[in-house]
Amino acid sequence: MTERPDQSPITSLRSERVRKVAALAGRSARRKQQSFRVEGPQSIRSLLSQRADLARELFVTARADAAHPELADLARGAGVPVHAVEDQIIRAMVREHDVEDPSSAGPVSSNLGGALVNPQGALALGRLPAEESSAATAAIGALPTQGPVTVVVLHEVRDPGNVGTLIRTADAAGADLVVLTRTCADPYAPKAVRAGVGSLFHLPVVTGAEIDEVLETLGSADIATAATSGYAQDELFTAELPPRLAWIFGNEAHGLDEHTLQAASFGVRIPLAGRAESLNVHTAATVCLFETLRRRQARE
Amino acid sequence: MTERPDQSPITSLRSERVRKVAALAGRSARRKQQSFRVEGPQSIRSLLSQRADLARELFVTARADAAHPELADLARGAGVPVHAVEDQIIRAMVREHDVEDPSSAGPVSSNLGGALVNPQGALALGRLPAEESSAATAAIGALPTQGPVTVVVLHEVRDPGNVGTLIRTADAAGADLVVLTRTCADPYAPKAVRAGVGSLFHLPVVTGAEIDEVLETLGSADIATAATSGYAQDELFTAELPPRLAWIFGNEAHGLDEHTLQAASFGVRIPLAGRAESLNVHTAATVCLFETLRRRQARE
Known part of the structure; x- marks a missing residue:
């Protein structure tokens, strides 16, 4: 990676970095930042174990780190920076302007088209592959x-x-x-x-x-x-x-x-x-x- | 059918009948009214041709009637009352409090879990079967x-x-x-x-x-x-x-x-x-x- 991610702690919901991650819901922001979001332990585990070359940064809460210690281990092993954040930071990062279907947002439901909007305290950023x-x-x-x-x-x-x-x-x-x-x-x-x-x-x-x-x-x-x-x-x-x-x-x-x-x-x-x-x-x-x-x- | 449906024309968006149809989005209203909604020509055609015994009423716009004349024909053949309504009446009848996923509401998309919220000018009411x-x-x-x-x-x-x-x-x-x-x-x-x-x-x-x-x-x-x-x-x-x-x-x-x-x-x-x-x-x-x-x- 040529660009080194910012290592300073993220504490404000309104910080520029939180705002930029939230903006990745949009295709133009993904292209501009050359990044995309990966939410939840299962998807992040796949990213880090199968395509660590695409992984840029990992954000985890203390609770998610305790439940899924392998995420930070995999990230560190691949040289991917790990940031400890509060749960509200993760939630601010996945806040989308386009409202998701409320019937698929409960703890049980999993609408076929779109799994839960609940990153369970873990979010990673990936490098967007070129579209050619x-x-x-x-x-x-x-x-x-x-x-x-x-x-x-x-x-x-x-x-x-x-x-x-x-x-x-x-x-x-x-x-x-x-x-x-x-x-x-x-x-x-x-x-x-x-x-x-x-x-x-x-x-x-x-x-x-x-x-x-x-x-x-x-x-x-x-x-x-x-x-x-x-x-x-x-x-x-x-x-x-x-x-x-x-x-x-x-x-x-x-x-x-x-x-x-x-x-x-x-x-x-x-x-x-x-x-x-x-x-x-x-x-x-x-x-x-x-x-x-x-x-x-x-x-x- | 013992209860004869109201035959007067529906012209107001705020009428009691429109409100009652809209309320059928909720399970308790369906049970109370012993009714459910069927939206769109394809589903209504199935209702009227396969289970006319469940059909109570059909609402169609002039445009939907021109595009799908078989709906009113099937309804009349089965003794189901047909009401000519304006498109805005149909749209008021399907207005739901729980917002649907906007990404599946376009003309093209069909999210796996929930087809379009676009009744295309046709709506029927069915008699809710007993749950035993x-x-x-x-x-x-x-x-x-x-x-x-x-x-x-x-x-x-x-x-x-x-x-x-x-x-x-x-x-x-x-x-x-x-x-x-x-x-x-x-x-x-x-x-x-x-x-x-x-x-x-x-x-x-x-x-x-x-x-x-x-x-x-x-x-x-x-x-x-x-x-x-x-x-x-x-x-x-x-x-x-x-x-x-x-x-x-x-x-x-x-x-x-x-x-x-x-x-x-x-x-x-x-x-x-x-x-x-x-x-x-x-x-x-x-x-x-x-x-x-x-x-x-x-x-x-």
């Missing part, structure tokens, strides 16, 4: 050139909670890479980071991609591209799924555009057995990705 | 006594958006019945009805159940009960799944209690291939229910 369309090309080029590969491409997924949850599900289903086109919500938005519960740091996630470039690069890497469509002839459970496969998931309201559907190697239909007319994008992705995992395991 | 623990026993008794059956039991699922989304996914995966224990969020809350997108009217959904009674009744009906657990020995994709099967899904934060886990016929582990530590309840349910559907289709 070439990042996708490089990441696809870094995948194994032989053997099974699962890639998830998100195109025009607009809700940050959905983006975070999709990254979490991609991680759980063993995906090797997540590519977001530049029309997606930012996976570094606090709501997306929370919904991802650390998965953002478990597998490569690249942003700013151009869909045509991604499809072409996948093709060159011998990775087939699959899109879900209610009009596809083949059903997911009986379709042949190549071991090197990228799933493309589209917008929440109108799915994938015709151009992208046509450009994909093949389409599959998710069987709907009841009277539901459709599935939301996360449900559809869960079905496709876990069927892919099932096939991968059956082949092994 | 005996309803589950009766509904299980009404299932086919031979052949495959899929039941979904929700126990302590607290978020109305999750409840609605789970009902939608159960419907899509061809479940025959959804049973909610009395500690679940109310599936007739506006947020749950919206997230369900009509599925609430596609298959039997009963509330107010007692978990022990449900497990016992399922056993008597020769329906095995399955619970997901990270500690279970059998993995979902290789486990034997009986054709007559009830899945029990638990609380968002702490899953199923030990008593219920022990009482289930068997437990299965969902394979996690990446570094994600867990899945949220809806993702887990999606994987289990579509694997059940896949097996059902493979046997046919």
Whole structure:
């Protein structure tokens, strides 16, 4: 790191540093500061253990430090400054102007789209990776050139909670890479980071991609591209799924555009057995990705 | 219907009838009025075509009536009163005190937990079914006594958006019945009805159940009960799944209690291939229910 973080204690709720962390709820502030927030012990543990290269600073309360001493240990081991702060400082840092859904803010609830806005006394700052369309090309080029590969491409997924949850599900289903086109919500938005519960740091996630470039690069890497469509002839459970496969998931309201559907190697239909007319994008992705995992395991 | 709905035109935003519909956001008002709200053409179409017996009244704007003439047709065909109203009346009827997440209120976004708060000029009132623990026993008794059956039991699922989304996914995966224990969020809350997108009217959904009674009744009906657990020995994709099967899904934060886990016929582990530590309840349910559907289709 070239810039050395300020080491002085933070005691005022109105300090410039608290204000700057709170501002990271906005995309322009994240770009300007080249930083993003990671809230809560589970996500911070993933950041520090998997992507310490992205970690800038850790803020912990005495209570959180007692409950999760490994956070400060991991941070110090990686040369990341640790700041002891009062709980009210953390709470001021995560105060958002855009009010979160109150029904998901209780101790029990966990709305699918956005986990709790309760950092449990721990907050970290990460270094925002550059958003360049070439990042996708490089990441696809870094995948194994032989053997099974699962890639998830998100195109025009607009809700940050959905983006975070999709990254979490991609991680759980063993995906090797997540590519977001530049029309997606930012996976570094606090709501997306929370919904991802650390998965953002478990597998490569690249942003700013151009869909045509991604499809072409996948093709060159011998990775087939699959899109879900209610009009596809083949059903997911009986379709042949190549071991090197990228799933493309589209917008929440109108799915994938015709151009992208046509450009994909093949389409599959998710069987709907009841009277539901459709599935939301996360449900559809869960079905496709876990069927892919099932096939991968059956082949092994 | 014994009580005849008021037929006079609604013109004032502050009228008692508008206020009463708006109050249906709250559970106590729903119980007192024995009514619930259904918002938007898709959900209303499901109500009127599948469960007209539950429909009380339909409110439509001229624009919604032009775009979806089938709504008023279905209502009249079922003897349900149709009221022409201004758009501002509908908007006043869905105004909620608990603010919804603003990020899911745009034209594009559809947060997983709660669809748009935009009734698109159409709102219906339904008759609230009675909440009795005996309803589950009766509904299980009404299932086919031979052949495959899929039941979904929700126990302590607290978020109305999750409840609605789970009902939608159960419907899509061809479940025959959804049973909610009395500690679940109310599936007739506006947020749950919206997230369900009509599925609430596609298959039997009963509330107010007692978990022990449900497990016992399922056993008597020769329906095995399955619970997901990270500690279970059998993995979902290789486990034997009986054709007559009830899945029990638990609380968002702490899953199923030990008593219920022990009482289930068997437990299965969902394979996690990446570094994600867990899945949220809806993702887990999606994987289990579509694997059940896949097996059902493979046997046919």
